[in-house]
Amino acid sequence: MSILELKNVHAGYGSAQSRTEVLKGIDLRVEDGELLAVLGFSGTGKTTLISLLAGLKAPDKGEVFFKDAPVTGPGPERGVAFQSYALMPWLTVEDNIGLAVGAVHAKASRAERKALTEKYMGMVGLTHARDRRPAELSGGMRQRVSVARALAMQPEVLLLDEPLSALDALTRAKLQDEFAEIRAETDATMVLITNDVDEAIFLADRIVPLNPDGTLGPDYRVALPRPRNRVALNHDETYHRLRGDITKYLMEAGEMRKARVTVASFCRMWCRSSPSKHRQTRRCRRPT
Amino acid sequence: MTVTLCSLWPTLINTAIGVASIDRDLVNVGRVLQLSWYTKVFKVVLPSALPYIFTGLRLSLGVGWMVLIAAEMLAQNPGLGKFVWDEFQNGSSDSLARIMVAVLTIGIIGFLLDRLMVALETAVTHSPSR
Ligand SMILES: Nc1ncnc2c1ncn2[C@@H]1O[C@H](COP(=O)(O)OP(=O)(O)O)[C@@H](O)[C@H]1O
Ligand SMILES: [Mg+2]
Numbered sequence: 001m002s003i004l005e006l007k008n009v010h011a012g013y014g015s016a017q018s019r020t021e022v023l024k025g026i027d028l029r030v031e032d033g034e035l036l037a038v039l040g041f042s043g044t045g046k047t048t049l050i051s052l053l054a055g056l057k058a059p060d061k062g063e064v065f066f067k068d069a070p071v072t073g074p075g076p077e078r079g080v081a082f083q084s085y086a087l088m089p090w091l092t093v094e095d096n097i098g099l100a101v102g103a104v105h106a107k108a109s110r111a112e113r114k115a116l117t118e119k120y121m122g123m124v125g126l127t128h129a130r131d132r133r134p135a136e137l138s139g140g141m142r143q144r145v146s147v148a149r150a151l152a153m154q155p156e157v158l159l160l161d162e163p164l165s166a167l168d169a170l171t172r173a174k175l176q177d178e179f180a181e182i183r184a185e186t187d188a189t190m191v192l193i194t195n196d197v198d199e200a201i202f203l204a205d206r207i208v209p210l211n212p213d214g215t216l217g218p219d220y221r222v223a224l225p226r227p228r229n230r231v232a233l234n235h236d237e238t239y240h241r242l243r244g245d246i247t248k249y250l251m252e253a254g255e256m257r258k259a260r261v262t263v264a265s266f267c268r269m270w271c272r273s274s275p276s277k278h279r280q281t282r283r284c285r286r287p288t
Numbered sequence: 289m290t291v292t293l294c295s296l297w298p299t300l301i302n303t304a305i306g307v308a309s310i311d312r313d314l315v316n317v318g319r320v321l322q323l324s325w326y327t328k329v330f331k332v333v334l335p336s337a338l339p340y341i342f343t344g345l346r347l348s349l350g351v352g353w354m355v356l357i358a359a360e361m362l363a364q365n366p367g368l369g370k371f372v373w374d375e376f377q378n379g380s381s382d383s384l385a386r387i388m389v390a391v392l393t394i395g396i397i398g399f400l401l402d403r404l405m406v407a408l409e410t411a412v413t414h415s416p417s418r
Pocket of ligand 1: 013014022040041042043045046047048049
């Protein structure tokens with residue numbers, strides 16, 4: 001059964017004149033219990049995709065389904081960890097996580113809520129920093145709070161928007177290991193947005209590239225046994241082939257984008273060189 | 289009455305700006321969590337808008353203090369404003385000195401009121417530097 005489904009979804013920003021189409025004709029099924037990684041260059045519309053899945057943004061065309069029912073808005077059953085962390089700067093670590101616990105488990109007793117907060121704070125190893133505010137935390141710690149808050153919603157689907165992209169390589173590797181552990185502990189479906197091929201292969205069951213033109217690439221199944229070991233993977237034949245394939249695909253998709261940019265700049269030059277026609281040829285600015 | 293009317297606007301406008309400029313992602317967090325109205329206002333909107341509201345209040349206080357003195361001068365209520373006005377009309381040799389003292393007092397009181405507001409602000413709001 002697919003838990004989340006996008007059917008021929010188009011999405012963009014702005015209206016009429018200044019309109020930019022970001023996603024075009026997206027068809028995507030997220031299967032129950034899988035970890036799906038969406039891989040793409042920055043600015044290709046990954047955050048837009050997450051907003052659509054979360055119900056924070058309505059598609060311009062097409063439909064989004066959650067468990068076969070149309071999505072009309074956001075809800076805690078689809079937990080989101082935002083790219084910018086989005087922690088309340090005025091709340092401590094404990095209160096930030098507690099805010100989610102209180103909202104989602106409103107009927108639980110005070111003690112139960114406290115226990116839940118403790119549990120998720122412990123899961124990401126932040127019990128010692130419970131009284132600190134986001135400004136007093138490192139990037140990695142903020143990221144952990146953001147993930148703990150999403151986990152505390154006990155969502156059916158966890159939407160993770162580039163959770164590790166803003167971190168340094170070492171912290172990143174460490175948090176990837178933690179993610180794999182959390183993944184083993186909770187069996188929620190996860191959609192992981194990332195721009196790192198290795199991270200995607202290390203964590204995901206399935207990888208879908210998002211092309212710069214706003215369409216989805218082919219599926220790549222990651223048939224590697226779990227738990228995965230970073231060092232062992234380095235000598236794994238399947239891993240290397242997969243990595244090669246995906247990288248090649250992304251590079252070619254990137255080349256296509258570059259080619260289009262060249263066409264665009266040529267068109268712009270032409271517009272500028274013929275000022276009399278300039279007004280009528282505004283369309284020139286967007287050749288695609 | 290005049291004082292209230294004149295000094296209301298900075299607070300009002302700043303509050304509106306403060307509420308309008310809440311981080312979109314924080315609002316989205318609230319939407320995903322489906323926070324109740326009460327939680328949304330007290331845990332998200334107010335803390336985020338408080339620095340703006342306080343800036344508005346400080347401006348209001350400054351304007352209010354000025355208008356208060358001016359109103360005293362015109363309406364002849366007893367107070368610092370009336371004192372300055374009377375001394376001005378009086379025109380004796382040491383009235384200039386008295387006016388200077390009064391003006392300084394007005395300034396210092398205004399300054400102290402502002403500091404009081406800042407102290408209150410740091411006590412109540414979150415600030416990233418703290
Ligand atoms: N709120 C917005 N208003 C206008 N344009 C936007 C908005 N959000 C994103 N965009 C544009 O949509 C494109 C995709 O953005 P985004 O989904 O954030 O990409 P990614 O997360 O992959 O980096 C970008 O070109 C960006 O400029
Ligand atoms: Mg993004």
